[in-house]
Amino acid sequence: MFSDTPILIRGAGEQASAIAWHLNRAGFPLLMTELPSPEAVRRLVAFSEAVNTGAMTVEGVTARLVDASAADVPNRIEELWRAGEIAVIVSEDPVLPLNLTSMPPTVIIDARMLKRSTGILVGQAPFTLAIGPGIRAGEQVDVVIETQRGHELGRIIRSGEAATDTGIPGNVAGRSVERVHRAPGDGIFTANLTIGELVEAGDLLGQVRPSDGPALEVRARIAGRVRGLLSDGFTVRNKMKLADIDPRGAAVDPATISDKGRTIAAGALTALLEFMSRGGIQCR
Numbered sequence: 219m220f221s222d223t224p225i226l227i228r229g230a231g232e233q234a235s236a237i238a239w240h241l242n243r244a245g246f247p248l249l250m251t252e253l254p255s256p257e258a259v260r261r262l263v264a265f266s267e268a269v270n271t272g273a274m275t276v277e278g279v280t281a282r283l284v285d286a287s288a289a290d291v292p293n294r295i296e297e298l299w300r301a302g303e304i305a306v307i308v309s310e311d312p313v314l315p316l317n318l319t320s321m322p323p324t325v326i327i328d329a330r331m332l333k334r335s336t337g338i339l340v341g342q343a344p345f346t347l348a349i350g351p352g353i354r355a356g357e358q359v360d361v362v363i364e365t366q367r368g369h370e371l372g373r374i375i376r377s378g379e380a381a382t383d384t385g386i387p388g389n390v391a392g393r394s395v396e397r398v399h400r401a402p403g404d405g406i407f408t409a410n411l412t413i414g415e416l417v418e419a420g421d422l423l424g425q426v427r428p429s430d431g432p433a434l435e436v437r438a439r440i441a442g443r444v445r446g447l448l449s450d451g452f453t454v455r456n457k458m459k460l461a462d463i464d465p466r467g468a469a470v471d472p473a474t475i476s477d478k479g480r481t482i483a484a485g486a487l488t489a490l491l492e493f494m495s496r497g498g499i500q501c502r
């Protein structure tokens with residue numbers, strides 16, 4: 219039903235992937251863009267991993283990397299769409315993806331969670347949407363989806379912005395700041411564990427090796443399950459997010475989309491279907 223309504227999603231991290239998963243299941247063809255070195259921590263639920271491995275499957279939905287410089291890239295993307303899969307390309311150019319297929323996107327979603335203004339998307343497609351703070355609905359995009367945990371999570375905003383970023387991670391089982399671990403300096407990250415392992419407070423998660431001086435240890439501040447972890451060998455910046463420990467421990471499956479991701483995705487899908495139901499986008 220929606221095969222002639224292609225969607226471009228900027229970003230392929232955790233929240234972008236949750237949106238893509240739901241849109242794919244609904245039948246929309248999807249093209250996602252990502253940076254050459256994805257920074258997603260929750261890699262088991264991020265289609266950005268396709269950049270590193272060639273393909274990534276999240277809860278039964280597969281995304282595949284397509285070389286944007288290849289001569290047959292339009293055909294390759296549309297082959298993936300016909301197979302029910304998601305196409306991912308590496309691109310920092312916001313214009314390039316608009317010309318990669320014979321069907322220009324009718325929807326553009328900025329799901330990079332940059333938490334700042336990223337320019338004006340209104341007018342580049344019949345329907346434009348962004349998630350998170352820093353982008354104004356009704357001016358830069360048609361709608362914004364609230365991403366802050368709480369009663370408003372997933373709310374469709376048609377005028378104004380989402381709640382200002384507090385810089386404080388959401389509360390999970392009584393834990394907030396202490397569940398997110400950041401780089402103690404610039405350098406190369408070496409992981410000592412893998413996503414899914416159970417840890418105790420004080421366990422070594424990994425080390426950051428600066429260009430000079432001794433390695434800087436990163437130890438778990440709480441007990442729980444490693445829900446997210448940067449890939450081994452990643453070049454990190456000081457204070458960059460390295461790991462996410464879920465205090466709920468063994469009860470959590472790090473390979474499944476979070477409740478937050480599903481709620482944001484539901485808001486995005488509802489906003490799109492509402493726009494389509496009012497005749498904003500015609501489909502066969």
